[in-house]
Amino acid sequence: MHRERNKLRAFFLNFLPGAGHFYNGNYIRGALYFLxxxxxxxxxxxxxxxxxxDELMGLGLAAFVLLWIVSMLDLLIGLLKNPSRPANPMDFVDPQVPYEIKEIRGENERFQIILLSFIxxxxxFHMGLMQRGLSFLISFxxxxxxxxxxxxxxxxxAFLLxxxxxxxxxxxxxxxAVQHIHRKLAGEELRDRSLFEDLEAGREDGKRSRVLATLLSAFPGAGQMYLGMQKRGLQLMLLFLGSIYILDLLRLTLLFFLIPIIWFYSLFxxxxxxxxxxxxxxEDRPVIEGFLNHQGWLGAGLLALGMYYILANLAIPALxxxxxxxHLxxxxxxxxxxxxxxxxxxxGGLKLLAGSRKGGVVKRKGGPS
Incomplete structure (x- = not known):
């Protein structure tokens, strides 16, 4: 009887060209790829x-990389063409199935799911979760x-960002996908719910996914908005995207260091x-407190930005x-x-100086008489 092999182990072993083929029992093919x-x-x-x-060394290195890719593709095609028996949750409670076979079947199915999930x-889809797979495919x-x-x-x-x-x-x-295959191998029933249905269910239960919130935090404001802090998330998102747009529009490369600062602040x-x-x-506390009190400054900034845009793109080229x-x-x-x-x-410096003076005056007034 053909011995079942651990496909995940064969895949990682083949990072050394030929080792995966050798482990899988294809000794001649593995030796040829290696030699x-x-x-x-x-x-x-x-x-x-x-x-x-030096060019000869470069050609040799390029040929090695090409042979490595061919070896990996050859192994993957062989593993997918000859799938082993899929893991059955009942096998894990069947005393007649050896423990080693149970582990290998479970690892092989995990390998197939991980490999397919690169798309x-x-x-x-491989696990039969059509709606969930379609929601990920369409979203991406x-x-x-x-x-x-x-x-x-x-x-x-700018949209490339x-x-x-x-x-x-x-x-x-x-x-x-990995979480669902673990549930399947543990004998749990899988529910074919789309990603959006999961979000709605979490909203009804009053709970949010910590994993999804962590991943969404990579984009400024998205994690905060997912956790229900709309004001804070919206301000961070507007601050990040608005800074990119304004600095790119005005060509203020000197201030581009502000972009990673905003990103890191939002992430942490x-x-x-x-x-x-x-x-x-x-508590949904906005990043900029008293935002409504600064509407005048915001309006003045937008007005100045509009005037600059007209001046730089219409008036100056015409003149x-x-x-x-x-030479305008x-x-x-x-x-x-x-x-x-x-x-x-x-x-900005004058504003900070004025604020520090006011703070000092307030402190002296509040001191003991």
Whole structure:
């Protein structure tokens, strides 16, 4: 009888070309992959060192990588073409099935699910969870299509930053598939619910998924909004995306260091809220307190931004075409950024100084007489 092999172990062993084939019982194929891969690599490096040709070493390394890819694809095709008997939850309580066979069958099915889940949704399809797999498939590729469409239509590279959501969806899909296969092997009944039905059920029960909240925290504001803190999440999201847009529009590269600061602040804030969720009540406190009291400053900022946009994209090009000897476009590009950054830094410094003086006065008034 053909001995069952652990496919996951064969897959990782084959990171050394040929080792996975050898473990699977294909001794000739495994030996050929090993000898050809390392043989050509050794010969190319030997000849390259003797002749002083770095290009020959590079070609040998490229050939080694190509042979490694071919070896991995050959192994994967063989593993998927000849699937072993799928794990049955009843096998784990059947005393006639040896323990080693139970473990191998369970690991083999985990391997198939993990491998298929590299394309979001396929692992769920393999387990018969059609609605759940379809929701992951549509979420991943639908979001990718929308971002590519917006990038192409607007000709703006700023939308490429939003592609950071795709790894979050992919990781959550992978984690969800592994979690479901563990439940299946434990004998639990799997319910074919879409991702959106899970969110609705969590909302009805008053509970949120800590894992999903942690993954969503990778995008500023999304984790906070998922946990029910709409004001805080919306402010962080507007602060992050608005800063990217404004700094890119005004070409203020000097202030781009603010973007990772906002991102890290939002990430650690989300992780802190996730750790506190369920143990203590969460208060939806906005990041900027008294936001309504700063509507005047916000309106003035939007008005100034609109005037700058009209000036930079309409008035200056028209005047530069009418009076080329003035070199207006060059002067704006050369000096306007310096003026804007200087005004922002000086204005921010004066605001902080004024606030510290007021705080000192209040402290003296509140002291003992």
């Amino acid at each position: 050809i891969s390392f043989g050509e690599l050794f010969i190319s490096f030997l000849l390259g060192g003797v002749m002083g040709e 979001p949704g396929l692992g769920h 590729f639908g979001y990718m299509t929308v971002m590519l469409f917006l990038t192409g239509v607007t000709s703006s590279s 939003l592609f950071g959501v795709l790894p979050v969806i992919w990781l959550y899909c992978m984690f969800d 804030d989300g992780l802190q809220l996730v750790s506190s969720y369920g143990r203590e009540p969460l 530069d075409a009418r009076f080329p000897e003035w 476009q060059y002067r704006v590009n050369a000096y306007l950024k310096t003026v804007l950054v200087s005004v922002l830094l000086i204005g």
